[in-house]
Each structure stands twice: as C-alpha cells, then as structure tokens.
Amino acid sequence: MDWLSDLEDKVVAAGTQLEALRRENRSFKTKIQKLRRELAEVRADGGDRDWGRQRDEIRRRVSRLARQLEKLA
Secondary structure (H helix, E strand, C coil), X not given: CHHXXXXXXXXXXXXXXXXXXXXXXXXXXXXXXXXXHHHHHHHHCCHXXXXXXXXXXXXXXXXXHHHHHXXXX
C-alpha cells in the first residue's frame, strides 16, 4: 500500500501549498487596496494636474532643444 501512502503525502503537500497560496492572495489583495487608496489620495491632492504640468514642461523644453539643434545643422 505504498501507493496510498504516496498519494496521502501528495494530498497533504497540495493542501499545504494551497493554503500558502491563499495567504499570498490575501496579502496581494490587501496591497492592491492600499495602493488604490494611495492613488485616490494623490488624485484628490491634484496629482493628475501635477503630472500634466510636468508633461507640458518637458514638451516645451524638448521642443526648445530641437529648435536649437536645427539651428546648428
């Protein structure tokens, strides 16, 4: 009946692994909720506006550099 003992060992190992995966899944869900809250806070504080301003500033500076390079060519 070695095959039955092997099967029992595999079932126990699978159960242990499933429980570990469930704990990991709960941990991930908690982290996701935390990140969503943080994102909502950033948006509420005007984070989207800050990003838009930064993006526009980068575009202006890159365009200015491109114009200067064109003058050198």
